[in-house]
Amino acid sequence: MLCIYTTVAAQNNSRHQHAEDSTDVFFRHLQLNELTVTGVTGDTKLKHATAPVSIVSPKALRATASTNIIDAIAHQPGVSQLTTGGSISKPIIRGLGYNRVIVMSEGVRQEGQQWGDEHGIEVDGNSVNSIEILKGPASLMYGSDAMAGVVILHQQPTLAEGEMKANVSSEYQTNNGLFHYSLQVAGNQQGFVWDARYSDKMAHAYKNKYDGYVPGSQFRERAGRLMLGVNKAWGHSRLTWSAYHLTPSIIEGERDVVTGDLVCLSVSPTSYSKSLPFQQVKHYKLVWDNSLNLSSGYLKAIIGYQQNSRQEFEECEDEYELFFKLHTLTYDLRYITNEFNGWKLSTGIGGMYQKSGNEGEEYLIPDYRLFDFGLYTTATKTIGEHWTLNGGVRYDHRRLHGYELMEDGEQRFTDFSRHFNGLTGSIGAVFNVNDNLNVKLNVARGFRTPNMSELASNGVHEGSIRYEQGNQQLKAEYSLQADLGVDFTSRYVSAQLALFANRIDNYIFTHRVAEEIEEGYLTYVYTQGDARLLGFEAGVDFHPVHSVHFSNTFSYVDARLTSHHSSLTSENKYLPFTPAPKWSSELKWELSHHSHPTVAHHHTTDAAHRSLLNNLYVAAALDCYLKQSHIYSADDTETETPGYALLSLSAGTDIQLHGKKIAELYVTADNLLDKAYQNHLNRLKYADLNTVTGRRGVYNMGRNITFKVVVPIAL
Numbered sequence: 001m002l003c004i005y006t007t008v009a010a011q012n013n014s015r016h017q018h019a020e021d022s023t024d025v026f027f028r029h030l031q032l033n034e035l036t037v038t039g040v041t042g043d044t045k046l047k048h049a050t051a052p053v054s055i056v057s058p059k060a061l062r063a064t065a066s067t068n069i070i071d072a073i074a075h076q077p078g079v080s081q082l083t084t085g086g087s088i089s090k091p092i093i094r095g096l097g098y099n100r101v102i103v104m105s106e107g108v109r110q111e112g113q114q115w116g117d118e119h120g121i122e123v124d125g126n127s128v129n130s131i132e133i134l135k136g137p138a139s140l141m142y143g144s145d146a147m148a149g150v151v152i153l154h155q156q157p158t159l160a161e162g163e164m165k166a167n168v169s170s171e172y173q174t175n176n177g178l179f180h181y182s183l184q185v186a187g188n189q190q191g192f193v194w195d196a197r198y199s200d201k202m203a204h205a206y207k208n209k210y211d212g213y214v215p216g217s218q219f220r221e222r223a224g225r226l227m228l229g230v231n232k233a234w235g236h237s238r239l240t241w242s243a244y245h246l247t248p249s250i251i252e253g254e255r256d257v258v259t260g261d262l263v264c265l266s267v268s269p270t271s272y273s274k275s276l277p278f279q280q281v282k283h284y285k286l287v288w289d290n291s292l293n294l295s296s297g298y299l300k301a302i303i304g305y306q307q308n309s310r311q312e313f314e315e316c317e318d319e320y321e322l323f324f325k326l327h328t329l330t331y332d333l334r335y336i337t338n339e340f341n342g343w344k345l346s347t348g349i350g351g352m353y354q355k356s357g358n359e360g361e362e363y364l365i366p367d368y369r370l371f372d373f374g375l376y377t378t379a380t381k382t383i384g385e386h387w388t389l390n391g392g393v394r395y396d397h398r399r400l401h402g403y404e405l406m407e408d409g410e411q412r413f414t415d416f417s418r419h420f421n422g423l424t425g426s427i428g429a430v431f432n433v434n435d436n437l438n439v440k441l442n443v444a445r446g447f448r449t450p451n452m453s454e455l456a457s458n459g460v461h462e463g464s465i466r467y468e469q470g471n472q473q474l475k476a477e478y479s480l481q482a483d484l485g486v487d488f489t490s491r492y493v494s495a496q497l498a499l500f501a502n503r504i505d506n507y508i509f510t511h512r513v514a515e516e517i518e519e520g521y522l523t524y525v526y527t528q529g530d531a532r533l534l535g536f537e538a539g540v541d542f543h544p545v546h547s548v549h550f551s552n553t554f555s556y557v558d559a560r561l562t563s564h565h566s567s568l569t570s571e572n573k574y575l576p577f578t579p580a581p582k583w584s585s586e587l588k589w590e591l592s593h594h595s596h597p598t599v600a601h602h603h604t605t606d607a608a609h610r611s612l613l614n615n616l617y618v619a620a621a622l623d624c625y626l627k628q629s630h631i632y633s634a635d636d637t638e639t640e641t642p643g644y645a646l647l648s649l650s651a652g653t654d655i656q657l658h659g660k661k662i663a664e665l666y667v668t669a670d671n672l673l674d675k676a677y678q679n680h681l682n683r684l685k686y687a688d689l690n691t692v693t694g695r696r697g698v699y700n701m702g703r704n705i706t707f708k709v710v711v712p713i714a715l
Contacts, residue, residue, distance in 0.1 A: 048388040050428025050442040056131040065668035065706035069125035077537035077553045080579040087219035088120035095557040096148030105153045106287040108304035111328040115453040122283035124223030126182035126199045129156040137446030139424040143374040147446035159188040164715035175704035178203035195227040205269040208702035209676040213269030216251035235291040249278040253687025260692030280311040297337035304330045323360030342382040364459040366413035372398035391427035422447035438487045446479035467521040475506040495540040507531040512635040529564035556581045572634040580628035588619040616653040628680045641680040664710040674703040
């Protein structure tokens with residue numbers, strides 16, 4: 001996994017402070033390269049990692065206003081989100097999403113029927129301490145599905161020996177009335193560690209300038225987590241149980257033909273009660289994480305069990321029509337050596353078993369079984385003070401079996417089996433020119449098997465308001481991606497440039513067809529063709545004085561088909577649903593900070609004890625999304641999206657008494673000018689036409705002000 005640590009010993013994760021929390025935010029640009037991550041070849045400093053990695057620190061995560069955990073990282077360069085209302089977001093990395101992105105949580109891959117457009121990530125954002133984003137093929141460590149990258153959600157590290165702490169946080173958002181609170185208590189007594197958390201979140205319908213309130217966008221989320229374990233000199237053993245319940249109403253986007261207003265059939269738009277239709281999502285996870293320290297390295301074993309159930313209620317709150325239940329067992333055994341003569345080696349085996357069944361009266365995909373395993377080995381070599389080389393190979397095998405289903409005397413699904421084998425690998429190099437400049441090059445091969453939805457779906461997908469048809473003849477996707485990165489860091493400016501070129505064989509996607517299989521629903525079928533993606537992320541942060549930062553980032557991806565079953569034209573040459581080019585700019589002024597170790601003279605210490613506010617900052621940000629005209633417009637599959645800009649203001653501070661922090665306060669005003677806009681990856685963009693205004697679909701959230709407070713409690 002990718003993990004942030006303040007030391008090189010990744011297996012000793014009993015550290016109780018994250019790097020940014022224990023260092024001065026004024027000089028974070030100088031210290032970033034000293035963070036240690038665990039990438040595809042084990043523990044290494046960030047400046048030695050060949051693959052591009054983005055880090056969202058605990059402090060930054062707490063200061064971010066969001067409605068779900070993926071929403072919290074959508075501003076990162078090269079990262080976007082496919083959204084359905086406020087509660088559901090799917091990560092998109094460099095133009096690729098769905099089953100091409102793996103989300104890791106509690107050390108195992110999150111498996112929650114992520115093939116669906118409106119199926120989000122079933123993880124409590126309050127339990128996430130920090131996030132790492134690996135961009136590019138990561139099949140070497142994670143096998144099939146890690147073609148676009150990996151999003152690693154890290155929970156709070158265990159506390160140091162003898163510590164006990166509690167934490168209370170709460171948040172309110174003005175646009176959708178979102179209210180949430182989270183309670184946590186953790187400790188470490190003589191090596192026995194524990195961490196317990198409960199979170200609750202609710203929101204009514206959101207609103208914007210064009211649609212008013214959007215019926216069906218309300219949701220309720222509840223989550224719990226309990227970790228028990230031991231930390232000893234020999235290593236650690238921990239057992240973690242988590243439960244996540246989400247009840248999102250479904251936004252259908254139906255409009256009154258006379259007024260053009262969105263139709264609300266059951267509850268008031270400012271009510272927190274669910275309205276028909278809605279989903280009931282429940283995700284349970286049990287993970288046993290073990291690490292054994294050896295003289296030559298360490299041995300790590302993780303076993304996880306997940307149960308995901310998804311019910312759709314359309315006409316009655318007590319009777320579900322669609323009901324998926326998915327069971328997943330994952331396993332991962334790996335051995336990583338200590339460094340010797342500049343070498344570090346790792347080897348492992350991992351895989352999963354899945355069982356999915358239909359328990360409702362309507363069907364979209366068949367019952368199925370999945371089994372896979374993968375074997376891999378990696379190596380890292382440090383040459384002198386300037387060069388780091390790494391690489392590895394992996395073999396994967398996956399077997400899928402879909403079961404026959406007869407409905408009303410007709411065959412709905414046929415019985416079939418598919419077998420896939422994949423050989424992947426990567427090789428990369430980093431040249432640390434000096435303490436300020438790094439140059440990175442990485443080439444990786446990715447691999448992804450088609451999922452059951454792509455192979456065999458045949459039915460109405462109520463959540464996406466369309467009829468879907470799979471294709472049992474789909475082949476596995478293979479990608480070959482090259483990354484070139486340059487990082488420059490100095491006292492007054494830091495800059496990054498990451499270029500990538502990606503070739504994908506047998507890219508799978510849906511497109512609309514004219515045939516209407518079921519009345520009232522557009523029909524989409526799965527097909528595939530070869531594709532290539534080119535793009536870059538660029539960023540520069542000016543800090544002429546240590547308290548002022550002016551940061552700018554730009555992300556761009558051009559995604560095109562290079563071959564298809566039909567001839568390519570201007571209407572079908574681009575990959576559908578590619579994020580629009582994005583430029584983000586932020587001016588941040590850090591008004592007070594009293595804890596830098598190099599300037600902690602007696603007068604600074606006295607000021608720190610007298611000051612009520614610490615780490616006080618104010619910031620203004622502008623996110624500009626350019627026009628997206630590179631679309632798959634054949635059969636009206638996709639439409640152009642005009643450009644727009646969103647202005648936001650934010651402020652935050654620590655409240656302290658006698659030099660001790662008693663609370664953190666954050667205020668954020670998003671979309672300050674109340675701009676009416678549709679993100680290109682907003683699925684609601686294709687809902688009903690407003691016959692009065694001529695506008696199609698539902699718009700994103702309008703102005704939203706977020707108030708957040710975090711109260712740490714030492715026990």
